[in-house]
Structure formats: C-alpha cells, structure tokens
Amino acid sequence: MCAPIYFSYFIFFNLFFCCALCIVHVFHIFGTLSFAAEDQQVLVTEEEFPEVKVDFQETFLGHNSPISRCRFSASGSNIASSSIDGTVRIWTYDSSTASSRNATIYCGSEVSALSWECRSDRLLLIGTANGGIKAWNADAKRVVCDLSTSRNFPSILDLKCSPVEPVFVSAAASRRHGSTTFERTGFANLTVWHMKTWKPLTVLPLGEDPPAITSLCFNHNGKILAASATDGMIHMFDMSAGLQITGWPAHDSPVSSVLFGPAETSIFSLGSDGKILEWSLHNQGQILWSRDCSRFCNPESFKTRMHEIALDSNGKRLLVTSGLVRAPIYQVQGHESELRTLPHSSSITSVDWHPTLPMYITGSADHSVRVTSIL
Numbered sequence: 496m497c498a499p500i501y502f503s504y505f506i507f508f509n510l511f512f513c514c515a516l517c518i519v520h521v522f523h524i525f526g527t528l529s530f531a532a533e534d535q536q537v538l539v540t541e542e543e544f545p546e547v548k549v550d551f552q553e554t555f556l557g558h559n560s561p562i563s564r565c566r567f568s569a570s571g572s573n574i575a576s577s578s579i580d581g582t583v584r585i586w587t588y589d590s591s592t593a594s595s596r597n598a599t600i601y602c603g604s605e606v607s608a609l610s611w612e613c614r615s616d617r618l619l620l621i622g623t624a625n626g627g628i629k630a631w632n633a634d635a636k637r638v639v640c641d642l643s644t645s646r647n648f649p650s651i652l653d654l655k656c657s658p659v660e661p662v663f664v665s666a667a668a669s670r671r672h673g674s675t676t677f678e679r680t681g682f683a684n685l686t687v688w689h690m691k692t693w694k695p696l697t698v699l700p701l702g703e704d705p706p707a708i709t710s711l712c713f714n715h716n717g718k719i720l721a722a723s724a725t726d727g728m729i730h731m732f733d734m735s736a737g738l739q740i741t742g743w744p745a746h747d748s749p750v751s752s753v754l755f756g757p758a759e760t761s762i763f764s765l766g767s768d769g770k771i772l773e774w775s776l777h778n779q780g781q782i783l784w785s786r787d788c789s790r791f792c793n794p795e796s797f798k799t800r801m802h803e804i805a806l807d808s809n810g811k812r813l814l815v816t817s818g819l820v821r822a823p824i825y826q827v828q829g830h831e832s833e834l835r836t837l838p839h840s841s842s843i844t845s846v847d848w849h850p851t852l853p854m855y856i857t858g859s860a861d862h863s864v865r866v867t868s869i870l
C-alpha cells in the first residue's frame with residue numbers, strides 16, 4: 496500500500512477481511528477481481544468468458560487483405576467472403592460437397608455488403624463502397640447485373656434479398672467529411688430493386704435528409720423490413736404498401752446492426768455504445784434482454800468499421816464482431832454461460848451462422864475466414 500493508486504484496492508482489502516458478504520457484492524458490481532494474496536496486490540482483470548467447445552475448425556486463406564464481409568449461402572454449403580481490396584471469393588468448407596461454384600470476383604472497389612438470394616445458392620449480390628451493386632450468378636459464373644446507385648449516395652452500407660419476392664433492398668448513404676465511419680456517412684437512400692429487370696421499384700420514405708441506414712433485416716415472409724439508422728432509430732416498413740409503419744429511438748448512439756429475433760416477436764440491435772438490446776414487438780419500447788458488449792465492440796473500434804451481430808438457426812446464440820482477436824457468443828435464451836470464439840490474429844470484422852447447423856464463420860482483419868463447428 497505504498498502509492499495513492501492502491502487506495503481503492505486498500506478499501507477492497509478491508510472489505511475482504513471485514514465482511515465476506517460484502518466482497519461477494521463487490522464481485523457482482525465490478526465483475527471479476529482476482530486476488531494475489533501473497534504479494535498483497537489486487538489485479539483487476541477483464542472478465543473472461545470460457546472458450547467455445549469446438550468440433551472442427553477450417554481456415555480459409557484465399558484473401559490478401561482484411562475481410563469486410565462473410566456470408567453462408569441459403570443452403571449453407573457455399574460461403575462468400577470479401578476483402579477491402581475489392582475481391583469476393585466463393586468457396587466451400589466441406590470438400591465432400593460439390594464445389595462447382597468456387598469463384599473469385601474482382602470488383603475494383605472495397606466490398607461493403609454481400610447478400611445471397613434466399614431461396615437458392617444461385618445469386619449473390621455484392622455492394623461496393625463506390626455505389627456499385629453487382630449480381631453474380633454462381634452457376635453460370637458470371638455477373639448478370641452491374642448497376643450504379645444514384646451518384647449522391649455512393650456508399651452501399653447493406654443489401655438484403657426478400658425471402659419471398661424477387662426483390663432486394665439497398666441501404667445507400669451520401670458521403671461527408673469526418674474522422675470516423677459514422678461521421679463519414681451522411682443521408683440515407685433506401686431503394687427496393689426488382690431482381691429480374693434490375694431496376695428500382697420504389698424508394699422507401701424516410702423523410703427529409705434522413706440519417707444513414709446502416710443495416711437491414713426482413714421478417715420471414717418478407718412483409719416487414721427493419722432498418723437501423725445512425726441517429727439511433729430503428730424503422731419498420733410495410734413492404735406491400737412501401738410505407739413506414741413504426742419507428743422508435745433505440746440507442747443514444749448510431750445503431751450498427753439490426754436483426755429479427757427467432758419468433759419475430761422481438762428485434763435485436765447493436766448500438767455503437769457497445770450495447771445489445773432485444774426489443775419487444777408486442778410492447779413497443781420494452782427491452783426484453785440486454786448485454787453490454789463494449790469490451791469487444793468499444794467506441795474506438797467503431798471508428799473504423801461498423802460491427803455486426805448474427806443469430807444462430809434456433810435463435811439461441813448471438814455472435815458479435817469484435818475489436819479483439821476473439822468474438823463473444825451470448826446466450827439469448829436459457830441459462831448457459833456466454834462463450835468466446837477461438838482467436839484470430841487480428842480483430843473480427845464479420846460474422847455469420849450456418850442456416851441450420853451449429854456452425855459459424857468469422858472474417859478477420861488478419862485476412863482469414865474461419866469456419867467453426869461447435870459442440
């Protein structure tokens with residue numbers, strides 16, 4: 496106890512020796528404190544989640560720059576991954592399945608969004624940071640559409656295919672000066688496109704000079720679209736009417752990612768404050784579940800990229816990208832403990848779950864993509 500810095504530790508020690516019950520309380524408040532009694536020092540360490548139990552893990556090393564997105568196809572047998580040098584690769588993790596769709600696509604600009612068609616593994620939509628949207632036919636192995644969005648909205652932040660109709664939605668943003676990802680995204684343009692004519696069908700209304708939309712999610716029948724915005728709002732659209740049905744302020748900071756919950760009775764959102772919230776859709780504004788994941792998605796890591804969340808096929812586990820080499824896996828239902836993934840050698844920039852199996856992919860700034868099957 497020689498320096499002022501130890502003062503608060505000193506209080507902990509007193510508590511420790513005086514009142515065993517109090518220390519239990521202190522543990523609850525401050526997370527994990529580890530005591531090294533011999534040298535009379537208290538180390539406040541980061542709380543550690545146990546490591547996930549892995550059945551197998553495969554590492555794909557086909558990219559030469561940080562991974563921007565990785566996505567399982569509708570059946571789960573193909574994976575598309577992209578890197579910031581503008582390369583998209585389609586590959587399989589399982590050498591026993593047909594890998595006739597393997598391909599490398601050069602887009603000439605950073606790939607910022609990937610979305611597979613929902614009912615087959617045939618079409619992959621690719622969005623770039625310079626306003627380009629390409630559709631790749633994975634069977635014919637060619638680009639079947641190569642369009643540019645309005646020049647005023649050159650950043651494609653997300654693309655999503657409808658699970659039912661032959662349409663997709665693009666979330667594009669105007670650009671402005673700024674030092675962080677969010678400061679550089681300006682106003683939103685949310686356009687619905689037809690997937691046969693490749694022409695815009697409607698522009699979804701968001702009001703005058705709307706803050707950028709960062710992430711999109713359809714419900715199971717494609718009738719409702721959820722969209723998250725940089726002003727902290729979540730918007731919901733009725734796709735048949737092409738109108739906004741509701742919206743609410745979800746975070747005090749930009750929302751980075753939005754997802755429908757498993758029974759579609761809730762919506763998950765990740766704010767750039769590192770908070771994950773689950774919102775009731777029956778009782779608007781009610782929070783059903785929440786986690787503070789700012790240790791993995793800290794404000795510093797949001798400066799360079801948006802983080803994303805992914806739910807497994809039965810809606811029980813939520814995987815989040817991470818500024819650290821490991822990503823957290825939260826248990827949304829049940830009482831199992833939270834887990835962390837095996838490490839990459841740099842931050843985890845994109846995540847996705849297999850559509851049916853307990854298996855996820857993690858893309859990293861270390862250029863690799865890992866497929867992990869868990870027990």
Ligand SMILES: *[C@@H]1O[C@H](CO)[C@@H](O)[C@H](O)[C@H]1NC(C)=O
Nearest residue numbers: 585586587588590594595597
């Ligand atoms: C497709 O890619 C996977 C993963 O890189 C590889 O194992 C497989 O051999 C490739 N198949 C073909 C036909 O190139």
Ligand SMILES: *[C@@H]1O[C@H](CO)[C@@H](O)[C@H](O)[C@H]1NC(C)=O
Nearest residue numbers: 643644645647684686695698
């Ligand atoms: C939004 O983007 C679509 C598709 O690029 C374009 O047709 C439309 O004019 C844009 N809206 C505005 C307000 O610029």
